[in-house]
Amino acid sequence: MAASKPTRKPAARSAGSGTSDRSRDATGKRAGDARGNGDELHQSAGGAHPPLTTNQGLPLADNQNSLRATERSPTLLEDFILREKITHFDHERIPERIVHARGSAAHGYFELTKSLAPYTRAKILTEVGEKTPLFTRFSTVAGGAGSVDTPRDVRGFAVKFYTREGNWDLVGNNIPVFFIQDAMKFPDVVHSVKMEPDRGYPQAGSAHDTFWDFVSLTPETMHMIMWAMSDRTIPRSLRTIEGFGVHSFRLVNEAGDSTFVKFHWRPKLGIQSTVWDEAVKLQSADNDFHRRDLFEAIQSGNFPEWELAVQLFTQEDADGFPFDHLDATKLIPEELVPLTVVGRMVLDRWPDNFFAETEQVAFCPSHVVPGIDFSNDPLLQGRLFSYLDTQLSRLGGPNFHQIPINAPKCPFANLQRDGHMQMGVPKGRVNYEPSSLQGDTPRETPAGFRSHATPADDGAKGRIRAGSFADHYSQARMFFRSQSAPEQAHIASALVFELSKVETAHVREAVVSHLRHVDPALAQRVADGLGMDALPPAPEARVAPQDLDPSPALRIIDRMKDTLEGRCVGILVHDGSDAATIKSLRKAAESAGATVKVVAPKLGGARLADGKKLPADGQLAGTPSAVFDAVAVVLSSDAGKQLAKEAAAVDWVRDAFGHLKAIAADAGAQAVLKAGGIARDKGVVDAGDIKGFIAAAKTRQWDREPKVRLLA
Structure with missing residues (x-):
């Protein structure tokens, strides 16, 4: 199926013992001996660490690998x-x-x-x-x-x-x-x-x-x-x-x-x-x-x-x-x-x-x-x-x-009987096979399920992991290097956030040390974000990471569809808002495939400039802009000045801007945008620019991100 077949580098075969210890005791110091069939870590009992056992007290020599007949064969039921x-x-x-x-x-x-x-x-x-x-x-x-x-x-x-x-x-x-x-x-x-x-x-x-x-x-x-x-x-x-x-x-x-x-x-x-x-x-x-x-x-x-x-x-x-x-x-x-x-x-x-x-x-x-x-x-x-x-x-x-949600919709029959919550009423004297005492018992069929006869690899039964499983970093490197620049920044920032919640210093250092094999620049960004004075040394890699070709299919941002279909646009209104502008925005968004919801300071809605009452789908304090994919703000001059003093309204536009969403705003809404510190960019457009708003609403404004937050 593949157009070309890269040559697999030979992976290290399993060994009876590992090469160096990478375990730590409770103080974070390296302790015990590391033994392994592959790159997995085996920590040995000793000191304050008792032997790991089954519930019956049987000591375990390997808690990392299930039992297989050969290194790439199925797991054995005897395990x-x-x-x-x-x-x-x-x-x-x-x-x-x-x-x-x-x-x-x-x-x-x-x-x-x-x-x-x-x-x-x-x-x-x-x-x-x-x-x-x-x-x-x-x-x-x-x-x-x-x-x-x-x-x-x-x-x-x-x-x-x-x-x-x-x-x-x-x-x-x-x-x-x-x-x-x-x-x-x-x-x-x-x-x-x-x-x-x-x-x-x-x-x-x-x-x-x-x-x-x-x-x-x-x-x-x-x-x-x-x-x-x-x-x-x-x-x-x-x-x-x-x-x-x-x-x-x-x-x-x-x-x-x-x-x-x-x-x-x-x-x-x-x-x-x-x-x-x-x-x-x-x-x-x-x-x-x-x-x-x-x-x-x-x-x-x-x-x-x-x-x-x-x-x-x-x-x-x-x-x-x-x-x-x-x-x-x-x-x-x-x-x-x-x-x-x-x-x-x-x-x-x-x-x-x-x-x-x-x-x-x-x-x-x-x-x-x-x-x-x-x-x-x-x-x-x-x-x-x-x-x-x-x-x-x-x-x-x-x-x-x-249970109805689990039951097949096709006929099914077998010889399993009784048990807790049995809802059927099986009839007849035969609940086994082969049998000859009943003429309607279920039997095998040539059309039934058959397991594929897979040739077995050579080898000996044991708790062993295939050497071909030992490359842990190459695809992690490929994934990271396949991302767009904003997505790489998000990964680095997520790692900084997560590891900042980790109280144990040697755990933070160990994770960053692994990142050096994934991408040195990523490791440095995370280390800087954590305030580390120096990068910790990289652990030994059993298989040296490969530089695989990037895969653009692994991205999100560059693959987002240029459409509003399935998305939701929020329109913030108040008493005195212009009905024609609201109507134009709604019509354009819905024609582009979006759902439109109206938000107002009161759930009852707003009395528009034409005297008609517009019901609201959500109340301002309980319907933040985070629930929408793009927003519009249509306000009279007086309403704009009033809502510029309302924290929920200021947060509504400030969050939309910070979350990189398109914002359409008329003249009356400018007071709220000013209170939120929002400057005009290609994603902040006049409410009368319907075409420009719809185009901006189909994506996020990724160029805006460095202006609104610090990323690792």
């Missing part, structure tokens, strides 16, 4: 240590989800537009024009169900397809990579990012010591950290996020031939984000900002839509990549394997009951249909076990699939 660790983790919270607790969801459909019949026998991917019902849930990761919509966080992006061959759950995020390479570390990364167990905070935030301590000791996190500190984690709307299946999966055709696939969701409206100050103010303005936006779009008939695109590649293609596609901390650049659009998803109906549907829906990566299979990604292998185990606890037992 009782992995099962105990993840089982305990899955059952820590009842009934709230441990991660992805705060979610918003909607019903819709998927329509296939391009057949993948040469690659798969999955009917949902071969029958063009077929519309398959689905249910999609978006979520934040770190916060609880009662947290807010707009923190800096990864967004979950999970889709349940109710196909004619059974349910297919495509469970992913709005970021194509993850923090860790092996499911053995999933409880650890989540424990580190959740609120600290002794103090119960911070909620829904990663700016604290335990998370960054884990990051500083786990270099495989560096690529994900670049994404997490980018504008991807402060999206403007759920309707403007991308979705990724993260892992490589397999498509298997009728002949049994396998092709690797990565799944991508691309929003019709394009990618949009906020700036950090705006995201912070949205948290206080509206805790449900993303949920409300999704609800209002569906209710108004502006149905959110995404394209489903795939990256298809063979084992031969994969062998030529300069990274291992089975490593979940790596992505495949679109320039290397282009995306092929195969369908679209439309969300057109809000749930009838939030608890019954949004809260009780259960997604499991193990839910696939014939023609779709798994790769040997060790993180995916652990998820196949973990999700199902979690549902058993959260939803009361093994019959959670009978």
